[in-house]
Amino acid sequence: MKDRKLNEAESLDLIATMIRQTRDRLTENNGRHFLVMGYTTVAVSLAVWLGLTRTGDHRWNWLWFAILLVWLGYSSANGWFRAARGTRTYVDRAIGCVWGTLGAASFIVTLLALFRPIPILFVIVLLMGAGSMMTGLLLRFHPLTGTGVFALLLSPFCVLLRGPETILLFAAIFAVMMIVPGHLLSCRFRRSKKA
Amino acid sequence: MFQALDPLLHSELRLAVMSILVGVEQADFVFLRTETNATAGNLSVQLDKLQKAGYIAIEKTFKGKMPRTVCRITPAGIAAFEAYVEALKGYIDAR
Numbered sequence: 001m002k003d004r005k006l007n008e009a010e011s012l013d014l015i016a017t018m019i020r021q022t023r024d025r026l027t028e029n030n031g032r033h034f035l036v037m038g039y040t041t042v043a044v045s046l047a048v049w050l051g052l053t054r055t056g057d058h059r060w061n062w063l064w065f066a067i068l069l070v071w072l073g074y075s076s077a078n079g080w081f082r083a084a085r086g087t088r089t090y091v092d093r094a095i096g097c098v099w100g101t102l103g104a105a106s107f108i109v110t111l112l113a114l115f116r117p118i119p120i121l122f123v124i125v126l127l128m129g130a131g132s133m134m135t136g137l138l139l140r141f142h143p144l145t146g147t148g149v150f151a152l153l154l155s156p157f158c159v160l161l162r163g164p165e166t167i168l169l170f171a172a173i174f175a176v177m178m179i180v181p182g183h184l185l186s187c188r189f190r191r192s193k194k195a
Numbered sequence: 196m197f198q199a200l201d202p203l204l205h206s207e208l209r210l211a212v213m214s215i216l217v218g219v220e221q222a223d224f225v226f227l228r229t230e231t232n233a234t235a236g237n238l239s240v241q242l243d244k245l246q247k248a249g250y251i252a253i254e255k256t257f258k259g260k261m262p263r264t265v266c267r268i269t270p271a272g273i274a275a276f277e278a279y280v281e282a283l284k285g286y287i288d289a290r
Binding site for chain 2: 001003004005006008009010011012014015018019021022023025026083085086087088089090092093
């Protein structure tokens with residue numbers, strides 16, 4: 001591309017082409033983030049539930065921190081790839097802020113739960129449901145907005161239920177809130193790349 | 196009566212850079228060079244012109260030990276880009 005003068009039609013064509021080309025190149029597979037978080041949470045929840053119901057040993061609860069470790073590792077790798085890409089969009093930043101804030105809040109609540117009796121699963125579902133709903137709105141992806149609202153509405157049941165069964169409800173909510181829209185988002189991403 | 200087209204934007208490379216920056220929050224020099232397929236020297240000159248007009252802001256940072264030039268469109272740049280597209284529409288509609 002050189003510093004040449006364009007006619008009016010060429011100018012409009014160039015604007016449309018550059019905007020489309022940049023958008024296509026920067027379209028990320030956001031579904032992957034939800035799949036990593038969703039499958040990790042469901043797997044850890046089932047492991048904790050199995051451990052608690054089979055052995056009755058409450059040390060199984062330490063396994064919850066595995067979710068945090070997986071997420072920290074995944075986010076740093078993802079951040080590195082984004083930095084290497086050389087650009088950042090407004091949506092990237094907004095989604096990063098939403099999940100950064102909610103992730104930090106979840107971590108603080110988890111730490112507090114070590115010292116005080118807090119309905120931790122209820123709070124986490126509430127925070128992650130809000131995050132999913134906001135991400136759905138930012139990406140204009142209605143299934144994700146819907147499953148976020150679904151999680152928010154079901155979150156009180158995590159307080160109403162008693163015993164280890166709460167963990168199963170927690171895992172089921174995460175499967176609907178993250179795994180289902182994660183696969184749908186990935187499908188949409190693959191279709192847009194083929195088109 | 197046709198609106199005059201902004202001469203600063205009515206050039207292939209500068210218009211391409213502004214079209215990229217209008218859709219992202221920021222982009223570095225390497226990204227812009229890849230997307231526009233321009234030479235480093237030419238791109239550098241055109242970025243300088245856009246910066247002097249106040250259409251973009253350029254920040255020079257370091258990524259590790261490597262220098263990195265990050266460009267962002269300014270509010271004045273967005274306004275100029277919008278006015279340019281409106282003016283173009285006037286020309287096209289009149290045909």
